[in-house]
Amino acid sequence: MKKTCLVTGCAGFIGSHLAQTLLDEGHAVIGVDNFASGYVHNMEGFKDHADFIFCEKSITEPGLLAQLKKEHSELDIVFQLAAVVSVPYSVEHPELTMQVNFEANRDMLDAAREMGLSNFVFAGSAAEYGEEERLPVKEEYADDAEQLSPYGVAKYKSSSYIEKSGYGCALRFFNIFGPRQDPTSQYSGVISRFVDFGLAGKNMVIFGDGEQSRDFLYVSDVVTSYLIASGLDREGRGPLTGVYNVGTGKGRSIRELASVVAKLTSAPQEIDFRPERAGDIKHSRADVSKISARGFKAEITFDEGLARTVEWAGK
Ligand SMILES: NC(=O)c1ccc[n+]([C@@H]2O[C@H](COP(=O)([O-])OP(=O)(O)OC[C@H]3O[C@@H](n4cnc5c(N)ncnc54)[C@H](O)[C@@H]3O)[C@@H](O)[C@H]2O)c1
Structure with a gap:
C-alpha cells in the first residue's frame, strides 16, 4: 500500500538512498x-519525481511536523536522519x-505519537557506546556507557527517549559506506577517504598499526533496515519498536580495507603509517542478534560494496 513518508536529511548520503x-x-x-x-x-x-516534495527547512523549526501534516494529511511515517553528523x-x-x-527528535517523536503516525524511525549511532571494550556490542551496553562527544550523548538521549516512550524505533548504525558519502567532510568515513586517495594515486594513510577494526555496512543494507523498521518491507518483516544495532556483526581491519581499496583503484600498495590518534577506538563490532531475529541480514559483501563504491567514485 502506498504510504507518504517524511525523510529528513534527504539531501545527505543515507537519506538520498532511502528517499530514492x-x-x-x-x-x-x-x-x-x-x-x-x-x-x-x-x-x-529523484528531485523531479512526481511523488517527491522538497522543503528546505531545519528540523529544529517549532511545529514542523504539525505543519507538514496539515499540508499533507496522508503523511504517516517519519524517518529522522537529519543531524549534526560531525563529531x-x-x-x-x-x-x-x-x-x-536530541531536542528536535524528542519534539518530533512526541508530535508523531500524538498525531497517531504509524512509525517514527530515528538514526542512532555506534557513538552511543563510547569506548566499549565488550565485543560484540549489545544494545544494553549503551546504558552504562560514557559517550565521548556531544554527538554521542545527544544520539543516546534520543534513542533512550524513544525506547522509554514505547513508540518509534532507533537504529544504531555502525560504519556505513557507499556511493554519495562525502570524502571531503570531516566526519567522512575512512572508506570514502581511502577511495579518494586510491583514485588520486596516493598512498593510503593509516594512523596506528592498522589492526583497529570496524563493522562496515553497505548503504543499501541500511535502506533495507529502514524498510523493516518502518513496516514497509515487502517480505513483511517489521515494523520495529525500541533500539536495534544495525551492522554486519563482523569486524574488518583498516589494513585489510586499505589493501582491498588499493587493488580496486590500482593505487600504490604502500601505506603511510602515522602515530595512533588519541581517542581512537581500537575495535568496534555490533551484536546484531536483535535485528537478525526480526529478519535483517546484510546482503552486500565487503568486497562487493567496495567495488560499487570505487566504481561510483571513479565516474
Ligand atoms: N554515515 C555513517 O556512517 C553513520 C553512522 C551512524 C549514524 N549515522 C547517522 O545517519 C544519519 C545520516 O547520516 P549521513 O551519513 O547520511 O550524513 P549526511 O551529512 O550526508 O546527511 C545528513 C543530512 O542532514 C541534513 N541536516 C543536518 N542538520 C539539519 C537540520 N537541522 N535540519 C534539516 N536537515 C539537516 C544535512 O544537510 C544532510 O543532508 C545521521 O543522523 C547520522 O548521525 C551515520
Missing part, C-alpha cells in the same frame, strides 16, 4: 533538509548538537 528506494517502491516522499552537510546533487535521481563539530558546538540531535 521509497519512491522506487511506489511510496510518496516529503524531503526536508537545510543543506548543513547535504547537497542538491545527491537528490539528482569534531559537535565538540565545538555542543548546544546546537543537543538542539538538532
Whole structure:
C-alpha cells in the first residue's frame, strides 16, 4: 500500500538512498533538509519525481511536523536522519548538537505519537557506546556507557527517549559506506577517504598499526533496515519498536580495507603509517542478534560494496 513518508536529511548520503528506494517502491516522499552537510546533487535521481516534495527547512523549526501534516494529511511515517553528523563539530558546538540531535527528535517523536503516525524511525549511532571494550556490542551496553562527544550523548538521549516512550524505533548504525558519502567532510568515513586517495594515486594513510577494526555496512543494507523498521518491507518483516544495532556483526581491519581499496583503484600498495590518534577506538563490532531475529541480514559483501563504491567514485 502506498504510504507518504517524511525523510529528513534527504539531501545527505543515507537519506538520498532511502528517499530514492521509497519512491522506487511506489511510496510518496516529503524531503526536508537545510543543506548543513547535504547537497542538491545527491537528490539528482529523484528531485523531479512526481511523488517527491522538497522543503528546505531545519528540523529544529517549532511545529514542523504539525505543519507538514496539515499540508499533507496522508503523511504517516517519519524517518529522522537529519543531524549534526560531525563529531569534531559537535565538540565545538555542543548546544546546537543537543538542539538538532536530541531536542528536535524528542519534539518530533512526541508530535508523531500524538498525531497517531504509524512509525517514527530515528538514526542512532555506534557513538552511543563510547569506548566499549565488550565485543560484540549489545544494545544494553549503551546504558552504562560514557559517550565521548556531544554527538554521542545527544544520539543516546534520543534513542533512550524513544525506547522509554514505547513508540518509534532507533537504529544504531555502525560504519556505513557507499556511493554519495562525502570524502571531503570531516566526519567522512575512512572508506570514502581511502577511495579518494586510491583514485588520486596516493598512498593510503593509516594512523596506528592498522589492526583497529570496524563493522562496515553497505548503504543499501541500511535502506533495507529502514524498510523493516518502518513496516514497509515487502517480505513483511517489521515494523520495529525500541533500539536495534544495525551492522554486519563482523569486524574488518583498516589494513585489510586499505589493501582491498588499493587493488580496486590500482593505487600504490604502500601505506603511510602515522602515530595512533588519541581517542581512537581500537575495535568496534555490533551484536546484531536483535535485528537478525526480526529478519535483517546484510546482503552486500565487503568486497562487493567496495567495488560499487570505487566504481561510483571513479565516474
Ligand atoms: N554515515 C555513517 O556512517 C553513520 C553512522 C551512524 C549514524 N549515522 C547517522 O545517519 C544519519 C545520516 O547520516 P549521513 O551519513 O547520511 O550524513 P549526511 O551529512 O550526508 O546527511 C545528513 C543530512 O542532514 C541534513 N541536516 C543536518 N542538520 C539539519 C537540520 N537541522 N535540519 C534539516 N536537515 C539537516 C544535512 O544537510 C544532510 O543532508 C545521521 O543522523 C547520522 O548521525 C551515520
